[in-house]
Amino acid sequence: xxxxxKQIEAISGHIRQAKKVRFIIGAGASKSAGIPIxxxxxxxxxxxxxxxxxxxxxxxxxxxxxxxxxLSPAERKDFIEPLLEAAGINWGQISLASMIxxxxxxxxxxxxxxxIMEKAASLLGxxxxxxxxxxxxxxxxx
Numbered sequence: 326x327x328x329x330x331k332q333i334e335a336i337s338g339h340i341r342q343a344k345k346v347r348f349i350i351g352a353g354a355s356k357s358a359g360i361p362i363x364x365x366x367x368x369x370x371x372x373x374x375x376x377x378x379x380x381x382x383x384x385x386x387x388x389x390x391x392x393x394x395x396l397s398p399a400e401r402k403d404f405i406e407p408l409l410e411a412a413g414i415n416w417g418q419i420s421l422a423s424m425i426x427x428x429x430x431x432x433x434x435x436x437x438x439x440x441i442m443e444k445a446a447s448l449l450g451x452x453x454x455x456x457x458x459x460x461x462x463x464x465x466x467x
Contacts, residue, residue: 345431358441363389418445
């Protein structure tokens with residue numbers, strides 16, 4: 326969904342007034358950068374790694390976590406790496422990186438693996454701290 330000029334001005338005003346904002350970004354940010362959405366990735370796994378999905382029930386075959394969980398770490402890397410290499414930076418990530426540089430954003434929480442925000446930040450000469458929730462020890466996170 327594209328925003329019109331008045332909507333962008335309103336959002337910008339709220340961000341300036343709030344001083345520090347936090348963003349949660351998800352699959353939409355990845356899709357706009359060229360990363361397939363979860364349903365498309367499930368279809369790709371079925372086509373390329375179908376042998377790994379043996380034993381999953383019909384409802385599990387529609388569940389991104391269940392499907393990706395059947396791939397070994399090496400298989401996930403082989404599957405995801407080409408998608409990341411093909412992904413591009415979009416204006417949304419560049420805008421968000423600009424707000425970080427101006428210290429208007431205090432935190433970006435993403436459950437994506439795509440690293441697109443890191444690429445956008447590096448374009449502006451910044452290095453972002455990255456915390457991977459998929460590999461974080463859940464019993465010691467505070």
